Amino acid sequence: MARQMDGLVIGIGFCLPDDHRSNGNAFRGIISQVLLIMTNYIPIGIIGISHKTAPVEIRDKVVLTEEDQFRVLKEYREKVDADGLLAITTCNRTEIYISGENFHDNLDQIRILLNQLKKCSYFTDEKLTYKHIGFDAVTHFFRLISGMDSQIIGEPQITGQVKEAYCRAFELKATDTIINKMFEYGLHAEKIIRTDTYLSDGAVSVSFAGVELARQIFSDFNNKTALLIGAGETVELAARHFIDKGIQNIRIANRTASRAQELAKKLNGQAFAFTHLEEAFNNVDIIISATASDAYIITKEILKPICESRNYRPLFMIDLAMPRDIDPEVETLDGVYLYNLDHLNNIVALNLEKRKNELPKAEKIINESLEDFRKWNASHSMGAVIGRLKKHFENLRDDEFKRLKNKLPDNGKAEIEYLTQSIINKLIHQHIKTLKKSASNPERYQEQVDFLFDLYDIDKD
Structure with missing residues (x-):
């Protein structure tokens, strides 16, 4: 003994x-x-590179592909003789958790192996990396899975990404009791934060802010039709948010017909030539515009007869262009609701502030969950x-x-x-x-x- x-x-x-x-x-x-x-005391540690320590040019180079993750979880875990290992990689971070009696030495070894894997020296650069050990590592994980450590506070996608990383490690039998329990308690904390606080509420992107505004006009998106003017990334992202909320009828109008057809195919929508833009307006409920035009695409004169023909039913318009695509005068027409980037950015700023105000509540839940984990x-x-x-x-x-x-x-x-x-x-x-x-x-x-x-x-x- x-x-x-x-x-x-x-x-x-x-x-x-x-x-x-x-x-x-x-x-x-x-x-x-x-x-x-x-x-x-708990034998676990983490090393990582994230948006807080490194620019995107470096983060891009250290992203672990599926093949990389398999190699880390199987080959590298055996090589460093770790009891447990978890690899998390997203566009904003790459993190490795190691548990077991020799986790200190194993963290140093895994840094070198990761440098060899990604053909870089970033993982041993203390200015670009961060390291947490013991309950500091557990606290970091709880904050991470709850969206509190994200570039955008309360980002819900990170929870799914962490779940996916854990499931991959678990299936490869790379986790141990400590990592399993850390995930279990961390996920429980995330659920409480999601239900008991407003940390993930409110739009924090202009495209999603547009969806929130539209829901104030239309309580139900069923049987509503949306017209997208332009075919760039901004318009596509906004369209996907609307589709996620129930919009089924999508129309795309773009100066380049092939691009309109390409996006229409991706979104299961209908393409229109720019020369037939007024035809695309028929029975539309929502218009999202984001082109590179140097003149108004939609004016009061164009829109007035369309509003009359639809008996001034509500028409929701989002102008995501700079310079603007839609003449502000259209808002003087009955039934027209127009919002531009300034409106949406203000909503985003307010929602971000609300999320920040929820951080103390979330921190309290994290501390309570950490105490349960200590027990x-x-x-x-x-x-x-x-x-x-x-x-x-x-x-x-x-x-x-x-x-x-x-x-x-x-x-x-x-x-x-x-x-x-x-x-x-x-x-x-x-x-x-x-x-x-x-x-x-x-x-x-x-x-x-x-x-x-x-x-x-x-x-x-």
């Missing part, structure tokens, strides 16, 4: 005195300190403590059996063995209950450990 404890103590940064085998009290004191630290870790570490106590009791029992071996009747040895084993199990059960009660209180936990070692005068050898 002493040899096992030596390894445990050294493994977390302690050295036992040379005379510890002749100094029972000192030995027990050190052990109790170690067990106290175990309740506040689990203390209970988990307790298994090793109980195992050593049991080993001590069994050694005592074996010694007594050897001493009395020739004095015991042959026909009673089995019963005595069963009886003594039962007594040990009951003692251990009581100690488990006692230690579990104090697991969340480090000071109390230390007192219990001191008491147990004093009570049983555990043999140093």
Whole structure:
């Protein structure tokens, strides 16, 4: 047992005195300190590169492809002999989590291996990377999966990306109990934050802000028709947001007919030539425009007869162009609702501010979840403590059996063995209950450990 404890103590940064085998009290004191630290210690660390430490040009070069991730999770995990490994890669970050007794050394090794994999030196550059160990690493993970560490606060996509990364690692049997539990508790924290705060509420992109505004005009998008003028990325993104919310009828008008047809095919819509733009206006409910025109594409004169023909039913218009595509005068027409980039940017700014105001609530939930995880870790570490106590009791029992071996009747040895084993199990059960009660209180936990070692005068050898 002493040899096992030596390894445990050294493994977390302690050295036992040379005379510890002749100094029972000192030995027990050190052990109790170690067990106290175990309740506040967890062998896990992370190294990463993100938008906070590196520009996009570097982040692009360290993205892990599916093939890279497989290699890291299988080959590299075995090479560094890590108990658990998790690789997370997105457009804004690449992170590696490593758990196990030698995680410090393993983090240094994985940096070198990642440099070799991506043919760079970024992972060993301390200015471009960050490193967290122990519960700091767990806290970082909880914040990450909850969208609190994202470039856009509350970004929901990150949760799905982390889930995908974890599932990949789990399927490859690269995770261990620590990483599994960290994910479980982190995901639970994310769910509470999502339901109990407004951290992910409100549009934080101009394209999605347009959807939110449209929903104030149309309570239901079913049977509504949207016209996209232009065929660039901005218009496509806005269109996809509307489609996600229920718009089924999409029309695309663009100066280049082939581009309009290409986008119409992607969105399952209908293409219109620019020369037939007024035809595309028929029975349209939503218009999104983002071209590079230097003159208004839609004027009051063009729109007035269209509004009359539709009996001034609501027409929602988003002008995402700069310079503007839609004459501001169209808003004087009955039933027309026009919003431009300034309107949308103001909405985005307000929503971002609201999300920032939710951060204290989210931090509180993170801290509560972290405390729950600490309790689990203390209970988990307790298994090793109980195992050593049991080993001590069994050694005592074996010694007594050897001493009395020739004095015991042959026909009673089995019963005595069963009886003594039962007594040990009951003692251990009581100690488990006692230690579990104090697991969340480090000071109390230390007192219990001191008491147990004093009570049983555990043999140093």
